Amino acid sequence: MFIDSNKYEAAVRELLSGKGKKYLAVAFWGKGAEALLSEYFNHEVKIICNLTSGGTNPEVIKHIRKNIPNIHDVRQLDNLHAKVLIGEDSAIIGSANLSSNGLCLEGSELQGWEEAGYRVSDPEQLKKISEWYSRMWNASSSISNEDIEASRQKWKQRRGLRPTNTTQTGRSFSLTSFSPKEMEDREIYIVIYREDISDEARLAYQNYERNLTKKSTLQKSNIPPIYEDWPQLPKSAQLIDIFYGKRGGISCHGVYTRIHEMKFKHKDGSKGHLCICRKDLQIMGLSFNTTEMASFAKALKPHIETIWGSPYAIGDTGKYISYANALRIVTNNPLQVR
Structure with a gap:
């Protein structure tokens, strides 16, 4: 089933609230992801993220690891760019990260960016997706406090260079060109x-x-x-x-x-x-x-x-x-x- 921007968040919530374990391979994480996961604390969750490239807010990962009891493990994979969420009877494969993306946008900054995905429920396809996740999990590594600290500077640099949705009609900078x-x-x-x-x-x-x-x-x-x-x-x-x-x-x-x-x-x-x-x-x-x-x-x-x-x-x-x-x-x- 195709999922457009208007239905993406609802589809993610539906998958997370379903029964059984959840396996997430989502490259980049930002503000709001921790609140989303904490709503579904009765289900065991495993996460693979991309922490080292600067596209993930390390404070979010730190909070998830420390404060959400249903998170079974959070690991990192340097070359991960996928956005895959796997539930017991379906999976979502799409373009959206969890509240942040490779452009280092967060919260309301994501407004206006079009996302799309596909929900898979065919057993044969789910098997292939699960096998792929197992390979990614085996290739990933655990996250230490030192890894969190090292990622802070990269996140800060990438965040400072993020694009803006503001359309500039002129070619010059003024005091209030941006909010x-x-x-x-x-x-x-x-x-x-x-x-x-x-x-x-x-x-x-x-x-x-x-x-x-x-x-x-x-x-x-x-x-x-x-x-x-x-x-x-x-x-x-x-x-x-x-x-x-x-x-x-x-x-x-x-x-x-x-x-x-x-x-x-x-x-x-x-x-x-x-x-x-x-x-x-x-x-x-x-x-x-x-x-x-x-x-x-x-x-x-x-x-x-x-x-x-x-x-x-x-x-x-x-x-x-x-x-x-x-x-x-x-x-x-x-x-x-x-």
């Missing part, structure tokens, strides 16, 4: 500072560039953003650079990514630290040039004081905040730590 939910878990931050770098920091960078390129940097405009004594700034993330003046004015200098760090000495002999950045031309695939920078600063200005004082803005002399949490302030949505 807080769409920006959640993405490695994009707003960096706000009120003081320029010191002369020692500027000189240290000029010496660094001179040694690197064999050319002298004389003009301030030629020096990219250098964040001084701010080593905790997120690495491998895009940083939207905002200068917040003493009189309340703000300006946006672009979006940057850390590429290097170096140490130098202040005049008093104390050690200094520089985060050296490259300039990016896009955010989320959308243009972010001089015009967009000015518009971004203008739209951000009414909210800058609230963002600066937010408990989710990290730092003392300067602040950085995840873009998702900044958007929650701008759109009056509840904040959460990311």
Whole structure:
């Protein structure tokens, strides 16, 4: 029997609620899967997942292993991409993962994605499916706490690169191009500072560039953003650079990514630290040039004081905040730590 998107969840629930043991080989798992399985705690369940590729939320697997008593065993298979659920008298073979997929979508983010599957009840076909599952089970391995920990970073990276369902009619990025939910878990931050770098920091960078390129940097405009004594700034993330003046004015200098760090000495002999950045031309695939920078600063200005004082803005002399949490302030949505 063919199953379309409108009937997929109901078909899965029906299979899980049926009598007998359940055998699941579903590659990728996300939020909501643990709640779904816990509803059917009277039936023994075995699970094979793909934990190492970054498409599975490790917190969900951790919860399933620890808190759902009917889960007989959860194992991992690195090259698993199948989505097969086997009950006593039927099986479902389809495209849908359990609440998440290889694109790292979760919850409401799955809306608009079409899924399809097929329910099999023919005994001969069920036998072949069960034999296939046995082979996958024998090829799989147990999951340790170390495996869960190792998968967290991969999940975070894949989650940050997930696609969005938002259709962009323009070609440029603005403060509210995306919703807080769409920006959640993405490695994009707003960096706000009120003081320029010191002369020692500027000189240290000029010496660094001179040694690197064999050319002298004389003009301030030629020096990219250098964040001084701010080593905790997120690495491998895009940083939207905002200068917040003493009189309340703000300006946006672009979006940057850390590429290097170096140490130098202040005049008093104390050690200094520089985060050296490259300039990016896009955010989320959308243009972010001089015009967009000015518009971004203008739209951000009414909210800058609230963002600066937010408990989710990290730092003392300067602040950085995840873009998702900044958007929650701008759109009056509840904040959460990311």
